[in-house]
Amino acid sequence: MDLLKRLAWxxxxxxLAAGTASAAWAESAAxxxxxxxxxxxxQTITIVWEAGLQSLDPLNFSGPLWEKLTGIKIKVVEVQTxxxxxxxxxxxxxxxxxxxxxxxxxxxxxxxxxxxxxxVLDPYVAKYGYxxxxxxxxxxxxxxxxxxxxxIYGFPDDGDVFVMYYRKDxxxxxxxxEAFKAKAGRELTxxxxxxxxxxxxxxxxxILGPDRYGAGFFRxxxxxxxxxxxxxxxxxxxxxxxxxxxxxxxxxVGVKVLTEMRAxxxxxxxxxxxxxxxxNLAAFMSGQTAMTISWPPYGRWAAGYGMDxxxxxxxxxxxxxxxxxxxxxxxxxxELAAGFALSVASTSKNKDAAYLxxxxxxSEDISLQRVKLPTALRDPFRESHFTDAGYLALWPDAKDYLxxxxxxxxxxxxxxxxxxxxxxxxxxxxxxxxxxxxxxxKTILDAAAAEWDAITKKIGVDKQKAVYANWASxxxxxxx
Amino acid sequence: MxxxxxxxxxxxxxxxxxxxxxxxxxxxxxxxxxxxxxxxxLFPLIxxxxxxxxQITMTDYDTSxxxxxxxxxxxxxxxxxxxxxxxLIITAIALPVExxxxxxxxxxxxxxxxxRQIFISLIVLPTVISPIVAGATWRLxxxxxxxxxxxxxxxxxxxxxxxxxxxxxxxxxxAIIICEIWQWTPFMFxxxxxxxxNVDKSLTEAAELDGAGFWxxxxxxxxxxxxxxxxxxxxxxGVDLVRTFDVIWALTSGGPGxxxxxxxxxxxxxxxxxxxxxxxxxxxxxxxxxxxxxVTWAIRRMxxxx
Numbered sequence: 076m077d078l079l080k081r082l083a084w085x086x087x088x089x090x091l092a093a094g095t096a097s098a099a100w101a102e103s104a105a106x107x108x109x110x111x112x113x114x115x116x117x118q119t120i121t122i123v124w125e126a127g128l129q130s131l132d133p134l135n136f137s138g139p140l141w142e143k144l145t146g147i148k149i150k151v152v153e154v155q156t157x158x159x160x161x162x163x164x165x166x167x168x169x170x171x172x173x174x175x176x177x178x179x180x181x182x183x184x185x186x187x188x189x190x191x192x193x194x195v196l197d198p199y200v201a202k203y204g205y206x207x208x209x210x211x212x213x214x215x216x217x218x219x220x221x222x223x224x225x226x227i228y229g230f231p232d233d234g235d236v237f238v239m240y241y242r243k244d245x246x247x248x249x250x251x252x253e254a255f256k257a258k259a260g261r262e263l264t265x266x267x268x269x270x271x272x273x274x275x276x277x278x279x280x281x282i283l284g285p286d287r288y289g290a291g292f293f294r295x296x297x298x299x300x301x302x303x304x305x306x307x308x309x310x311x312x313x314x315x316x317x318x319x320x321x322x323x324x325x326x327x328v329g330v331k332v333l334t335e336m337r338a339x340x341x342x343x344x345x346x347x348x349x350x351x352x353x354x355n356l357a358a359f360m361s362g363q364t365a366m367t368i369s370w371p372p373y374g375r376w377a378a379g380y381g382m383d384x385x386x387x388x389x390x391x392x393x394x395x396x397x398x399x400x401x402x403x404x405x406x407x408x409x410e411l412a413a414g415f416a417l418s419v420a421s422t423s424k425n426k427d428a429a430y431l432x433x434x435x436x437x438s439e440d441i442s443l444q445r446v447k448l449p450t451a452l453r454d455p456f457r458e459s460h461f462t463d464a465g466y467l468a469l470w471p472d473a474k475d476y477l478x479x480x481x482x483x484x485x486x487x488x489x490x491x492x493x494x495x496x497x498x499x500x501x502x503x504x505x506x507x508x509x510x511x512x513x514x515x516x517k518t519i520l521d522a523a524a525a526e527w528d529a530i531t532k533k534i535g536v537d538k539q540k541a542v543y544a545n546w547a548s549x550x551x552x553x554x555x
Numbered sequence: 556m557x558x559x560x561x562x563x564x565x566x567x568x569x570x571x572x573x574x575x576x577x578x579x580x581x582x583x584x585x586x587x588x589x590x591x592x593x594x595x596x597l598f599p600l601i602x603x604x605x606x607x608x609x610q611i612t613m614t615d616y617d618t619s620x621x622x623x624x625x626x627x628x629x630x631x632x633x634x635x636x637x638x639x640x641x642x643l644i645i646t647a648i649a650l651p652v653e654x655x656x657x658x659x660x661x662x663x664x665x666x667x668x669x670x671r672q673i674f675i676s677l678i679v680l681p682t683v684i685s686p687i688v689a690g691a692t693w694r695l696x697x698x699x700x701x702x703x704x705x706x707x708x709x710x711x712x713x714x715x716x717x718x719x720x721x722x723x724x725x726x727x728x729x730a731i732i733i734c735e736i737w738q739w740t741p742f743m744f745x746x747x748x749x750x751x752x753n754v755d756k757s758l759t760e761a762a763e764l765d766g767a768g769f770w771x772x773x774x775x776x777x778x779x780x781x782x783x784x785x786x787x788x789x790x791x792x793g794v795d796l797v798r799t800f801d802v803i804w805a806l807t808s809g810g811p812g813x814x815x816x817x818x819x820x821x822x823x824x825x826x827x828x829x830x831x832x833x834x835x836x837x838x839x840x841x842x843x844x845x846x847x848x849x850v851t852w853a854i855r856r857m858x859x860x861x
Contacts, residue, residue: 161613161827161828161830164613164614164830165613168613186614189614190613190614190615190616296808296810344700345699345715345717346698346699346700346717346719348719348722349698349699349700349719349721349722350700354700354701358700494614495614495829495830497828497829498829501824501828501829505810505811505812505813506812508722508810508811508812509810509811509812511719511722511811512722512723512724512810512811512812512814513723513724514811514812
C-alpha cells in the first residue's frame with residue numbers, strides 16, 4: 076500500500092513538474108531572458124556594435140528597453156567595422172574583460188573562436204531554453220553563420236544579402252522595350268545571368284543616355300571583393316583545390332569574371348571605379364542608374380521607408396519610390412556579404428547577463444521589432460520576419476522586397492571564412508584595385524593566387540585545409 | 556650646527572652622520588623623473604626588441620623565440636622594400652617643392668602688403684587640419700562625380716574629363732603629392748618667414764649698394780643666414796614625410812594594389828590588419844635603424860651638430 080502511495084505521489088509530482096516545465100517553455104525566449112536577467116539588476120553590460128546607423132538600435136531602442144525591463148544598463152562601444160576584429164582581439168589578449176557581448180562578422184568566427192575570444196553558447200542555449208527559437212532563423216544563416224566545429228559561438232542577427240534592384244518602370248516602358256529589342260534582338264527582361272546583365276546594361280545605357288545609365292555598382296575594393304566572391308562562385312569557380320589546398324582563383328573562371336567586371340564599367344557612369352556605398356546609392360536614388368546590386372537597406376530607402384528620420388537625413392532623397400523591382404543578382408546565388416552575429420566575450424565578467432541580453436535581442440519578438448526600425452541596418456533574418464503582416468504593410472512593394480530577401484536566404488553564398496580570413500580578403504581587395512588601375516586580369520590573379528598560397532603555407536597547409544573543408548561542407552559555401 | 560647635526564626633543568645637539576653627501580643629492584632627486592622617462596621611453600623599445608625575436612601573432616598562442624627569423628624575412632620581403640621606395644619617392648618630390656614654395660612665399664610676405672597678417676593666418680590654416688581630414692577632403696575634391704578638380708579642368712579643356720586621381724597609376728602620386736604640398740608648404744613658409752625676418756637688413760642693403768643682384772645677395776648673404784633654421788625645417792619635414800600615413804591612407808589606402816603603400820602604411824597593415832606583431836616589431840627596428848642613419852648623416856651634412 077505504501078508503495079502504491081509512494082508511486083502515486085511520485086507520478087503526481089512528475090506530472091506537476093512536467094506541467095510547470097511546459098508552462099515555463101511556453102513563454103517566449105524574450106520573456107524568459109527578461110525574467111532571468113532581472114536577477115542581475117543594477118549591472119552594466121558592455122556591447123561592441125558597429126559605429127553609425129547600426130548602433131542606433133541599442134542606443135535608442137533595444138538598450139533603453141532592456142534597461143526598463145530588467146534594470147541592466149547597456150553600454151554601447153561603437154567601433155568602425157574595419158577595426159572591430161582588432162579591438163575584440165586586443166581586449167581579449169589583454170584580458171581586460173572590457174566587453175561582455177559582441178557583434179561579430181561570421182567570417183571571423185574561426186579566428187575568434189580558435190583564439191578563445193568567444194564563449195561557447197550551447198550551455199546557455201540549453202539553460203535558458205532558446206533552442207526552439209534559434210531553429211526558426213532562416214536556414215542559410217542558422218546553418219552557416221553560427222557554429223565553429225559543431226559549437227555555437229554566435230547567433231546570426233543580420234540578414235545581409237546582396238539584392239539586385241532595378242527600375243521596373245523602365246523595364247516596363249514599351250518604348251524602351253522596343254528599342255532594346257531592336258538593339259539586342261530579344262525581349263527586355265531582368266537579367267538572370269552575367270552575360271545577360273552585360274547586354275542589358277550596355278543597351279539601356281545607349282537607350283537612356285547620355286545622363287542615365289543601364290547600371291551602376293559600388294566598385295571600391297572592399298565592396299567589390301564581395302561581388303567577386305559571389306560572381307566567381309556563380310560562374311562555377313572554386314577558391315581552392317580541396318586536395319592540395321592550392322589557390323584556384325586564377326582559373327579561367329576568375330579571369331573571365333575580372334575581365335567582364337572591367338568591361339561593364341564602360342557602360343556605367345564615368346568614375347564608377349571610385350564609387351562606394353553612398354555614391355552608388357545616390358546614383359540609384361536620383362534615377363541615374365537603372366540597375367544596381369547592394370545590401371537590403373537600399374530597397375527600404377528607395378521605397379522612401381524611414382526617410383523622415385533625422386538619422387537618415389544624409390541619405391539622398393528617393394526619386395524612384397514605387398518604381399523599384401527586387402530580384403536575385405545574376406547567377407541566382409547572392410553573397411551573404413558580411414552580416415553580424417551576436418556573441419558573448421569569453422573574458423566577460425557578466426556572461427549570463429550578457430548572454431541573456433543577446434538572446435533577448437535575437438528572439439522572435441524583439442528581433443522583429445529591430446529589423447523594422449527605420450534607422451537601423453539590421454535586415455530580416457528569421458522566417459517570421461519575411462512573412463510578418465506588419466512588415467509586409469510597411470510600403471506598397473514590401474511584399475516583393477521580403478520575397479527577394481527570403482529567396483536570397485535560401486540560395487545565398489557565404490563569405491570565405493578561414494583562419495586569418497582578412498589576409499586572403501586583403502589580397503582580393505588589392506587585386507580589385509589593380510584591376511581598376513588597368514592591370515591584366517590573368518597577371519593579377521596569378522599574383523593573388525601566389526599570395527594566397529604563401530599565406531596558406533605560413534598558417535599551415537593541413538591546418539587551413541581542415542578549416543576550408545569544414546567551410547566548404549556548409550550548404551552556402553558553393554552553389555548547390 | 557651643520558647639515559649633519561640635529562636637535563632632540565630636549566634641545567640637546569647630536570652629531571648625526573650624513574646618509575648622503577650634498578653633492579649627490581641633486582642627482583638623487585632626479586632619479587624618479589629619469590626612472591619614469593626610462594620606463595616610458597626605454598621599456599617599450601626593449602620590449603619591442605624582445606618581441607621582434609619571437610613569433611607573436613594576435614591569432615596564435617605560439618610565442619616562442621625564433622632568433623633572427625623575422626629580421627631575415629625582412630630581406631626577402633619585396634613589398635617592404637617597395638614601400639620604402641614609395642616613401643622615398645614621395646619625400647624626394649614633396650620636400651624640395653614644399654621648401655621652394657615655402658621660401659618663395661616667405662620672401663613675398665617679407666614685404667609690407669595690405670592684410671598681411673590675415674593672409675598669413677589663412678595660409679597657415681591647412682597645417683592645423685588633421686592629416687586624415689586633409690586626405691579625406693582631397694579625396695572628395697578629386698572625386699569624379701562630386702569633386703571640383705575635374706570640373707575645373709573640364710572648364711579649361713571644354714570637355715568632360717574623366718580623371719580617376721585615386722585609381723589611375725599615373726595620377727595617384729601627383730594626387731598624394733599635391734595634398735602633401737597643400738598641407739605642409741605653410742609649415743615651411745612660417746618657419747622660413749621667421750628666419751628671413753631675422754636676417755640683418757644692413758647686410759642686404761650694403762650688398763645692394765655694392766651692386767649685388769637679388770640672387771647673389773640671396774645666395775651669399777640671406778641663405779647662409781637662414782640656413783640653420785632652414786636645415787631644421789628640412790629635417791623635421793623630411794622625417795614627417797618618411798612617416799607619412801594619414802593622407803595616403805585616406806586618399807588611396809596604399810593602392811592601386813600596393814603602388815602607393817609607404818613604410819608606415821605597410822607597418823600598420825602588418826601590425827593591425829594582419830596581426831603579425833613580431834614581424835611588425837622587426838620592421839619597426841629596421842625603420843629606426845634606417846632613420847637613425849639618415850638623420851645622423853643629414854645632421855652632419857647640414858652642419859647642425861657644430
